[in-house]
Amino acid sequence: MRCPFPYLIAVAIFRIASQFNYARKRGIRWMLQEPKWWMNFFAGLPECFSERSPLEWKHYRHWMNLLRNPESAQAECEKSHEARVS
Numbered sequence: 001m002r003c004p005f006p007y008l009i010a011v012a013i014f015r016i017a018s019q020f021n022y023a024r025k026r027g028i029r030w031m032l033q034e035p036k037w038w039m040n041f042f043a044g045l046p047e048c049f050s051e052r053s054p055l056e057w058k059h060y061r062h063w064m065n066l067l068r069n070p071e072s073a074q075a076e077c078e079k080s081h082e083a084r085v086s
Contacts, residue, residue, distance in 0.1 A: 002063075004054045 003011045023034045055063070066074070 002053065002055045003060055004057050007057060007060070008054075 023031045
């Protein structure tokens with residue numbers, strides 16, 4: 001719930017599609033359990049939105065990049081930190 005609003009829609013669609021793909025790969029048994037998970041998810045949305053605290057896009061994007069490419073993101077972060085310190 002840290003993603004800023006304009007981008008939240010695209011990120012949510014991507015995450016939902018990824019979850020469906022994951023369930024499909026796990027098999028029919030897993031897919032039969034998915035509706036329970038989604039009902040719990042939708043029931044919790046109002047609370048999530050009431051406590052939502054989005055980041056600026058550049059910070060959110062940097063965090064997402066860190067998860068995908070930890071080594072290169074760490075080097076970039078260190079270079080950025082050195083530039084601010086000196």
